Amino acid sequence: MAGPATRPSNANKHPGQVVLDANRVRRSRDEVAAEKSRKQVEKTSKTVAMKKAHVQIAAKEDAMAVEQRAQLAGPGPLVRPKPR
Numbered sequence: 001m002a003g004p005a006t007r008p009s010n011a012n013k014h015p016g017q018v019v020l021d022a023n024r025v026r027r028s029r030d031e032v033a034a035e036k037s038r039k040q041v042e043k044t045s046k047t048v049a050m051k052k053a054h055v056q057i058a059a060k061e062d063a064m065a066v067e068q069r070a071q072l073a074g075p076g077p078l079v080r081p082k083p084r
Contacts, residue, residue: 027035
């Protein structure tokens, strides 16, 4: 009994290559540590930038509140001089 015949179009194809391509490449400890520290630096810088933006916004809001209070107070009431 003869084995199954391979089609000529499949003779040079690699069906197992899909599985090999899907496997992840392992990284060394140094690579993992470097990426982790890089991500930590990015996270810290982003946090610092957000805090700085919050402080600037709070300062502008405070200035706006002071200006609004001054506008609401307006000029004092007009006093008519008493005739003599």
